[in-house]
Amino acid sequence: MILIFLILIPLLTGIFSFALKGDNAKVLAILSTVATLGGTAHVCFLNFGIRTFNMPWIPVMGTQFSLRADGMSSMLCLLTGIVTLVAILTNLNKPVEKSGAFYGFMLLSQAGLMGVFLANDALLFYVFWELALIPVYFLCSQWGGEKRIAVTFKFFIYTFVGSLMLLAGLIYLASKVPGHISYAWADIVQVHKNLSLGEQQWLFWLIFIAFAIKMPLFPFHTWQPDTYEQSPTPVTIILSALMVKMGLFAVLRWLVPVLPEGVAFWSDTVIVLAIIGVVYASCIAIVQTDMKRLVAYSSIAHMGLMIAVAFCNSEVGMHGIMVQMFNHGINITGMWVIISIVENRWGTRDMTKLGGMASLAPKMAIAFVIISLANIALPLTNGFVGEFMLFNGLFSSGGNNHIIFMVLAGLGVILGAVYTLNMVQKTAYGNETEMIIRKDISLNEYVGLAVIIGIILCFGFFPKPLLELTSGMASVLVK
């Protein structure tokens, strides 16, 4: 029963929020996200077990309103709860026009995300997938930067094309369920027994393209740096910490077990693309001067490693992806929070014009350095455990190619240190530059960053809770 509340709380408060103005909207948004976070924490850590919720929906079409929370979905719901709260909390001291609508859209998007992670029915999954995306289009186009209209339009077209192909693929799968049309996950994962290899091969791309655009996989990534750059920061956080995970989660839930032969057939292709993406995006990140674009490319590189491992058929690797989805979400949220504070205080994100944070705003600088270290997966930060497991997955999946993949992906580790430390050096160190608001982090930002850093260090030192939450989830994904 608690599962439906995870969706209903943000959905209803989100709708209600449109009627509110100013601070009322902020208060409602905070209350709502705190309540949702409490619910997700309950699902994850109290009497953990697989929970389900079923309700008739459209029986004629063979679909029902069916939710299911296992380790992986619970963990991602928890991530959604934390990240949305931090995104809204750290934005409180920044001016937002029409705040009722702004926070309303944020909450609606959160409802959609929860639904995506919990859906146990393909059609329901698709509905939530769109529900999560549509508010983001509005948020980008209404509250974004100068080039927001063109960028949002491209983002919309790009992702919508993918979504339509996904819908077609899911309908085809449902129609192939023997006896009757069914969208239930349990039926969909059995369909591949009735599909020929040829069918699986083209169905793979029909479904995968939507996910590939979302994650994004090289070369479907070019919407991302522009969109991250133009979106208001809370939206960038939702996009990069959660929407991106939506794509990867979907691969693990709606692709790898659904089309096993198709996945096996195309896995080398995808791995090669993903590894190219790691090196390519890392190189491009080196020459960026806008902090947001740098982190955008860094994210493409990090996701590339996870995508590659998703196709490596390794149990440790799959487990690593699940852990790393959580950690990457936390770390990149921290990055964006810092960047938005920098933009607020200095009035620019251009690294050539920044410097001296360590002496002007030492608390901010300390937080920034810790988050940067997590971004390069230093041991005893949360990023390390996941990355070690990912490399283990990439390496142990056999074949001589994998040593080459491993070394190329490892280049990402070195280049990651290059661009991240460059960014730290240019912004935090060096001589002091002019701030338009001379202020270190404010209370709401302090709390938000403390949450992020607390998670970084706790799960870096003691990753057991995170590993146990998702243990056993990986073995079913491996042949």
Added chain:
Amino acid sequence: MIHYIFLIPLLPLIGFLINGIGWRTIPKNMGGIIGCGAILGSFIVSLGVFFEVNTPGFHTQIIPLFDFIKSGKLNIPFEFQIDALSSLFLLIITGVGFLIHVYSTSYMHHDEGMVKYFSFLNLFVFFMLLLVLGANYLILFIGWEGVGLCSYLLIGFWFKNRDYTNAAKKAFIMNRIGDLGFLVGMLMILYTFGTLSYQDFFKNLHDAPKLPASTYNWIAICLFIGATGKSAQIPLYTWLPDAMAGPTPVSALIHAATMVTAGIYMIARSCALYELAPLVSNIVAAIGLATAIIAATIALKQYDIKKVLAYSTVSQLGFMFLALGIGAYSTAVFHVMTHAFFKALLFLGSGSVIHAMGGEQDLRKMGGLGKKMPITKITFLIGCLAISGIPGFAGFFSKDEILSRAFASNPTSPYLFVMGIGAAMMTSFYMFRLYYLTFTGSFRGTHEQEHHLHESPFAITLPLIILAVLSIVGGYVGLPGVISEHHALESFLSTAITNRSKFHLEESTEWILMTVSTLAAVFMIVYAYTATKKPNFAPTTGLAKMMENKWYVDEIYNAIIVKPLQSISGLLDTWADKKGIDGIVNGVGKTVKWGGDRMRVLQTGQVGFYIFIMVIGMIALFSISFLLVK
């Protein structure tokens, strides 16, 4: 005492947390006391552990703490291992570390970031202790990268200076290159043997059916790549001289006594693996020797007092790798120990000099400092005698052991020995050149500087005196075979590491080797005296200029790696990404729009036109079906 082992890393961690959280409110003296106290506590526990390990009948102990990574069949616990090797390193790290902390209380007292400095220093000791205490490669790796982080933070401690932060970044990135090798090596071990724990791994190495030699070689070379980064060997050594940008006590602790010896610790720890990879052992010896020689040639021509010591460290680390390569693992550890004493002493002594000179590091502006700073002068001299290998001083015993064992490893063609002697001769020369230029002759700096010259306070001279004593007596734990049958250090370490052979030499041969190396050192000291009597600082030419400019290695790396990476990245950004891939994406969009525009022309709204099109369509359909039927 072993039950309290967790205290050893925990105390510095607590020190770090207290000073780190309260870095703006804690008074400087208090911060110093917390920082030093934490390390002193660790040192006392380490001493207790050492005595317990040193009792007869002690067996290696594993102390499990908690599960770290557990996933399916993969299980890597967070656990410590106590044996002779780790207990010895514990003593070196906490002992020398404590002295350097005490020294820092005075050296950093004028700095506003002193409490922050102590928190970083404590964090460093925490990671270093983790590195040597870990019972598996992953815990070692945590410490390994952690000390790299602290090195980064402390090199760039004065973060407003762009050069310093560049040096910090360079150190971190070059270490990361090595770390990738280490990571791949670890994954190979995990893949081949299914474990990262030392005990299981070495047991498997011993018991498992013989694997192809290439397996062992690949693992060994990957781990060694990691060691070249951390321990500053060719080709990844260029970060260490730049790392001198940090405060001098940091150079003493991190870039001389402890962190840079992590690579030696790791290979000595993995000696069972290197015994199965003779090819890689030869590479280790060759790289070590080459580094020892090349770094020594550069040190001959440096004028920055810390740069000389930095290249000297690189060179001495090369000696240690030479020892590892010939299979004399305990000798390498012996040299790590004596080197920790005399190199820490030399760095701290140079810090005392820099302190007195008001921040000046250029040898050309010093001279005659001995009169004003007698304690610094005498202790520095002891350090120089120790590193040069003059009999009676610590460095003599360990260095002589390396050279004689290099000879014993292949007595028929003693080229390792000969080249080693060459490097050792250069060592004596550059050290005494440094000594004479600094402490003897007449002062060459400004009048103001001369007026300011003074002996350093007690907190600085006390560590110097203690380290000077250790630089003398530290060698007597490993007497050469001709003097004593019992090698105390080697027999202590024998429970943890096994040397390749006994390295037996005839007594007469050993005497000859010892005499040769001593005479060579004395000769170079005298030669250095004559060469610096009338110092000549004219611009150099030819070979000397190459040496002074560090063989242009930094310039070469810039030209073949850094610059191309920048330009390739720039090209990828503008051409491949913006014009290429995004161009195609936009192109698809534009094509669809273009197609739509063309199709729109057909929607004229005139019924006549529609009928016309319809008729044409029908005719076409009929013709096609007619053709198909036929």
